[in-house]
Amino acid sequence: MARFKGFFVKIFAGGSGGGRYSPRAVRLFRYASAVIAATLAFLLCLTALGRCKERSADALLGELSHVFSRIDFNNGLFATVAGFEAAHVFAGILVAALFIRALMHGAYLLLRKGRTCTLSTALRDAAIAFAVAVALIQTVAMVGVFEEERLPNTKIKSLYYQKLNDRVAGEVAQFEKLIPPNATVRLESDLPYKKRDPAMYIQRSLAFHLYPIDLLGLRGEEASCILFYKKRKFAVHVPDGFEIIWKSSSSTGIAAKKRRAGR
Amino acid sequence: MTVFGLSLALGLPWLLGVAVVALSWRDERLTLPTALGLGFGVGFGILAQWMLLLGIAGVPLRALTVGVPVAAAAALSLALLIRRRVRRAVPVFAFSRLRPDPLILLMLVCLAAYAAYAFWRAFAFPVYAWDAVATVSMKAKVIFSDGTLASLPRFNHSAYPLHVPFAQAWIAMAIGEWNDHLVKAVFPVTAVCYGLVQYAFVQSFAGARWAVFSLLLLTLSPLFVHHATVSYRDLTMLYFNCTTVLLSLWWFQTKRLRLLLLAAFFSGFTTFVKIEGMGFLPCYSALVLVMLLASRELSWLEKVRTQLLFTGIGVAVWAIYASYKSSLGMVDGARYEITFGREALMRVPAIIDAFTKNMFTSGNWSVVFGLFALSLLRFRRIWRDKLVLFSAMACLMFLAFYALIAMLSPNFVYLAGADMSKGLARVFLHFWGLVPVAVVLINGRDVCHDISDPHRQRAHEKAEKAL
Numbered sequence: 001m002a003r004f005k006g007f008f009v010k011i012f013a014g015g016s017g018g019g020r021y022s023p024r025a026v027r028l029f030r031y032a033s034a035v036i037a038a039t040l041a042f043l044l045c046l047t048a049l050g051r052c053k054e055r056s057a058d059a060l061l062g063e064l065s066h067v068f069s070r071i072d073f074n075n076g077l078f079a080t081v082a083g084f085e086a087a088h089v090f091a092g093i094l095v096a097a098l099f100i101r102a103l104m105h106g107a108y109l110l111l112r113k114g115r116t117c118t119l120s121t122a123l124r125d126a127a128i129a130f131a132v133a134v135a136l137i138q139t140v141a142m143v144g145v146f147e148e149e150r151l152p153n154t155k156i157k158s159l160y161y162q163k164l165n166d167r168v169a170g171e172v173a174q175f176e177k178l179i180p181p182n183a184t185v186r187l188e189s190d191l192p193y194k195k196r197d198p199a200m201y202i203q204r205s206l207a208f209h210l211y212p213i214d215l216l217g218l219r220g221e222e223a224s225c226i227l228f229y230k231k232r233k234f235a236v237h238v239p240d241g242f243e244i245i246w247k248s249s250s251s252t253g254i255a256a257k258k259r260r261a262g263r
Numbered sequence: 264m265t266v267f268g269l270s271l272a273l274g275l276p277w278l279l280g281v282a283v284v285a286l287s288w289r290d291e292r293l294t295l296p297t298a299l300g301l302g303f304g305v306g307f308g309i310l311a312q313w314m315l316l317l318g319i320a321g322v323p324l325r326a327l328t329v330g331v332p333v334a335a336a337a338a339l340s341l342a343l344l345i346r347r348r349v350r351r352a353v354p355v356f357a358f359s360r361l362r363p364d365p366l367i368l369l370m371l372v373c374l375a376a377y378a379a380y381a382f383w384r385a386f387a388f389p390v391y392a393w394d395a396v397a398t399v400s401m402k403a404k405v406i407f408s409d410g411t412l413a414s415l416p417r418f419n420h421s422a423y424p425l426h427v428p429f430a431q432a433w434i435a436m437a438i439g440e441w442n443d444h445l446v447k448a449v450f451p452v453t454a455v456c457y458g459l460v461q462y463a464f465v466q467s468f469a470g471a472r473w474a475v476f477s478l479l480l481l482t483l484s485p486l487f488v489h490h491a492t493v494s495y496r497d498l499t500m501l502y503f504n505c506t507t508v509l510l511s512l513w514w515f516q517t518k519r520l521r522l523l524l525l526a527a528f529f530s531g532f533t534t535f536v537k538i539e540g541m542g543f544l545p546c547y548s549a550l551v552l553v554m555l556l557a558s559r560e561l562s563w564l565e566k567v568r569t570q571l572l573f574t575g576i577g578v579a580v581w582a583i584y585a586s587y588k589s590s591l592g593m594v595d596g597a598r599y600e601i602t603f604g605r606e607a608l609m610r611v612p613a614i615i616d617a618f619t620k621n622m623f624t625s626g627n628w629s630v631v632f633g634l635f636a637l638s639l640l641r642f643r644r645i646w647r648d649k650l651v652l653f654s655a656m657a658c659l660m661f662l663a664f665y666a667l668i669a670m671l672s673p674n675f676v677y678l679a680g681a682d683m684s685k686g687l688a689r690v691f692l693h694f695w696g697l698v699p700v701a702v703v704l705i706n707g708r709d710v711c712h713d714i715s716d717p718h719r720q721r722a723h724e725k726a727e728k729a730l
Binding site for chain 1: 631
C-alpha cells in the first residue's frame with residue numbers, strides 16, 4: 001500500500017520525492033503528471049460533451065480533428081464541436097487541465113513532505129502538455145487536409161479559387177494560340193469584373209495568365225485585339241476596323257484590327 | 264536544368280547572405296541555424312535592392328545583369344570570410360547539438376510534417392490566390408517578361424513595395440521561363456528560415472527544448488502554414504519584421520553592435536515588403552529607444568549614437584524606393600487620411616471586439632494567443648527579466664499599432680469593419696512570430712535558473728558561454 005502511495009505521489013503529482021530521485025527522474029515525473037492532467041481534461045470534456053449532446057467519442061474526435069481545416073489565404077474559421085464553438089471547447093479543456101494539475105499538486109503537498117516544483121511551474125507544464133496535445137490533433141487534421149487536397153475532384157473550400165484559376169488557365173491556353181504575343185488586348189465582358197467576385201478574380205486571372213499579352217493596358221499601347229469573354233451576342237459589339245478572328249460561342253470570341261489592303 | 268536554375272535562384276543570394284552574416288559575426292561562434300536563417304533574409308534583401316537600383320537606372324533586368332554581380336559579391340564575401348577565419352583559426356560555423364528525448368522527437372515529427380506539407384502544397388498548386396494573381400505574382404511576371412519597371416506606374420496598386428515580386432521574378436530569370444509552381448519556392452523556404460532564426464534566438468536564451476517548443480507553437484497557426492504555400496507578401500513580412508525585433512532583443516542582451524546593425528538593415532528591408540513596413544520603422548525605433556534607456560552600461564553619447572545609427576540605416580533603405588515612387592507619382596494616399604475626434608473614439612469597441620475575436624476564437628492562431636494571455640498573468644516574472652519584458656512589449660506594441668491604424672484611418676474597414684475577414688488575420692500574421700517567442704521566454708527563461716532542472720541550467724550556461 002505504501003509502495004502504491006509512493007508511486008502515486010511520484011507519477012501523479014510530479015514530486016521530487018524529497019530529493020531521493022535524480023533530476024532526470026524528477027523531470028520525467030513532472031512531464032508524466034502534466035500529460036496525465038491534459039489527457040484527463042480531454043477525456044472529461046469529451047465525455048461531458050458526448051453526454052450533453054448525445055454524440056459518440058469517435059464522432060467528437062472526428063469533429064475535433066476538422067476544427068483547423070477551414071482556412072484560406074485571408075482567414076481561418078473555427079468549426080464547431082458538438083454545436084459549441086471550438087475555441088470555447090479548447091478553453092474549457094485548458095481550464096480543466098490546469099484545475100486537475102492544481103488538484104494533483106495539492107494532493108502531493110498533502111500526502112508527502114519534501115521539495116517539489118512550484119504550483120506555477122506545475123500549471124505551466126499542464127498548459128504545455130495541452131498545447132502539445134492540440135499540436136498532435138492539428139497534425140492529424142493537416143494530414144486529412146493533405147489527403148483531401150490530393151484528390152483530383154476535391155471540394156475543399158480553400159481551393160475554390162484554385163479551381164477557378166485552373167479553368168481560366170485552360171481557356172487562356174486557347175486564346176494564346178490566336179492572339180499575337182506582346183499584343184495589347186481589350187476585355188469586353190458582361191461579367192461585373194470591376195465590382196464583384198468571382199468576376200473580379202476571373203479578369204485578374206485572365207490578365208495574369210495571358211501576359212505578356214497585355215490585358216490591363218500596362219504598356220500604355222492602343223489595343224490591337226478585343227477579347228470578348230462571356231459577352232452575350234458579342235458579334236454586334238465588334239467596333240469598326242475590327243474583325244472576328246475566332247469564335248467559340250455566341251458569347252466568347254476574339255476580334256483583331258483589320259489589316260489594311262495592300263500590306 | 265530547371266532544378267539547377269531553381270537551386271541557383273535560391274542558393275546564390277542565400278550564399279551571399281550567409282557570407283555577409285558570417286563576416287559580420289567576427290570572432291564569435293556562429294551556429295548554422297543562425298547563419299542560414301539570417302543569411303536568407305540578408306541575401307534576398309540585397310538582391311531586391313540591387314534589382315531596384317538596376318530598374319531605376321534603366322538597366323534591363325535579366326538573369327545576367329542581376330545574377331553575375333550577386334555571384335561576384337558572394338564569391339568575394341566567401342573569400343574574405345575564409346581568409347579571416349583561417350587566419351584567426353576560428354571555425355566558420357559552430358554546431359550546437361540537440362539532445363533528443365521523446366518529447367523533442369514528438370515535436371520534431373510534428374514540425375517535419377508541417378514542413379513537408381508546406382513544401383508539397385507550395386509546389387503542387389500553381390499561383391492562384393487572389394492578391395497573388397492580381398498584384399504580387401502579376402508584377403513579378405511583368406518584371407520578368409519586360410525586364411524593366413516601366414509599366415509599374417500603370418498598375419492598380421503601383422505604390423506597393425517590390426521585394427516579393429523581385430524574388431519571384433529572379434527565380435523565373437534563373438530558371439529561364441515563367442513557371443507558376445516553381446516561383447512559389449521562395450515561400451516555404453522563407454517559413455523554414457524564419458523558423459531557424461527563431462530557433463537560434465530562443466535556444467540562446469532558454470535552451471534547445473524550449474526552442475523546439477516555440478517552433479511548435481509557431482506552426483500551430485494554420486494561417487502561417489497556409490501562407491507558406493501561397494504567394495502573398497504577409498509571410499515575408501513576418502520574416503523580416505520578427506527578425507528585426509529578435510535581433511534587437513539579441514543586441515539588448517549581448518550589446519553587440521553588429522546585431523543591431525543587422526536589425527537595422529532588416530528593418531529597412533521590411534519597408535520594401537509591404538507598405539506597413541514604413542509604419543513599423545517608428546515602432547522599431549521606439550523599441551530600441553526603450554531598450555537603450557534600460558541599458559545602464561551605455562553612456563548617453565553611445566545611446567544617442569546607437570539610436571541614430573539604427574534609425575538612419577532603416578530610413579536610408581526605405582528612402583531608395585520611397586524617392587523612386589514619389590518621383591513617378593506613385594502614391595496610395597487615400598489610405599493615409601487620418602481621422603481624429605469622436606468618430607475615431609466610436610470605433611474603439613468594434614476594434615476591441617474584432618481583435619479579441621480574431622485572437623481567441625478564430626481558427627488562425629489555434630490556442631497560442633490564449634496561452635500568451637495566460638502567460639501575461641505572470642507579470643512579476645515578466646517584470647524581473649528585461650528580455651522577457653521587451654519580448655512581450657514588442658507583441659503588444661504591434662497590436663497597439665494596428666489598433667491605432669484601425670482607429671485613425673480608413674483601414675478600419677479591413678481591420679475591424681465590414682471587410683475585416685480580408686485583412687485582420689493577415690496583419691496579425693506580420694508579428695505572429697513574436698507571440699510564441701514571448702510565450703516561451705515568459706515560461707521558459709525561469710527554468711534555466713530552476714535548481715530542480717540542472718540539465719536546462721547547464722544548457723543555458725553553455726549557451727551564455729558560447730555567446
